[in-house]
Amino acid sequence: MVYDRRFLSESTMKLLITGLFALSLLLPATAAELKIDLGHGPTTWQSEALLKRGDVRTISVPEDVAFGRPMRYRALPLNDLLQGLDAGDHLQFVASDGFAAEVPAALLLNGKGSTAWLAIEDPAQPWPRLPRGKGSAGPFYVVWTRPQAAHVGPEQWPYQLAAIRKLAGVAARFPALQPDPSLPPDSQVRQGFVVFQRTCLACHTLNGQGDAKLGPDLNLPHNPTEYLRADLLRAFIRDPQSLRRWPQAKMPGFDRSAVSDADLDAVLAYLRHMASRKSTP
Incomplete structure (x- = not known):
């Protein structure tokens, strides 16, 4: 039934709205x-x-x-x-x-x-x-x-x-994320790749590869190590608002309990390494 508001009194309109609201409360909530x-x-x-x-x-x-x-x-x-x-x-x-x-x-x-x-x-x-x-x-x-x-x-x-x-694991699904295969297994860059998968890949892509859709790509068109001094990049990762402050910021800071100093060194080494390994998706 369609109601024409021109032919309803104000009191009738209020009763109708109240009734519809009460009915909505009785309907079951949608299960996720x-x-x-x-x-x-x-x-x-x-x-x-x-x-x-x-x-x-x-x-x-x-x-x-x-x-x-x-x-x-x-x-x-x-x-x-x-x-x-x-x-x-x-x-x-x-x-x-x-x-x-x-x-x-x-x-x-x-x-x-x-x-x-x-x-x-x-x-x-x-x-x-x-x-x-x-x-x-x-x-x-x-x-x-x-x-x-x-x-x-x-x-x-x-x-x-x-x-x-x-x-399949990240390396198998996204080969453009992998560092140079000639690097030794215990290299800092390889350790940084492990940290990157754990802390960065959930929000970012690199070389156009990855499934996240929240943050920008970290190698294309430019790697952050190419335009930020090392000290500023470290500060940004620890507390993004310390470098750029805006209310809609979504990136969380990673304190030392989340990313140790050694892990931060490693992920920065990985990013610097990948700056020379740009790959068009």
Whole structure:
């Protein structure tokens, strides 16, 4: 039925609007979906079904990476959803905002006491908004208990999670990211490539390769080591707002607990090395 506002009194309009609003409150909230593909075809889980599982429990996260404060979640052990993983497997966690975290299965299967959990947002009881205008962390968020035990970095806490998939490793999928094969295995550049995969590739591409869609390419048309002094680049990675301050900035800072001085030296060595290995995608 179509109502012509010209023929309705103000009181009738108010009653109609109030009734429609009340009806919307009675409608069930839309369940979110998480897609998981471990190489045997994708499986889709709805938040409602996940919240009903017997392995779901309430957990406390004392130092939540996304919120920057203690949080409590309804969550299940992530490995319960990823049965059959081997330590040599590689996973990609894709968020709805273009973040794509590359996580080796060995980190999830670590025996050091760090446990990955899939936190599930209840549509009827949504989580608070993220700080700095980043929106919601839901509907799914990978959180960790005792992350320090296995040296879990902040990029291994993907929120707004939409899909998990098993893929070949980064070097196999993106050959243009690889350093010169003649470098010795223990070279600083090769160590920097490892750090780059863990901390940078979730947001950036390099030589046009990578699946992330958040940040700019780090080699094309110019590598940051080509236009920033080393001290300024270090300061930018530690605290992006120390170099350029703007409200919409999305890049987080990496303090020494997330990226050690040695790891920072290594990733800068890798970037300098790749500046001479530009490759058109």
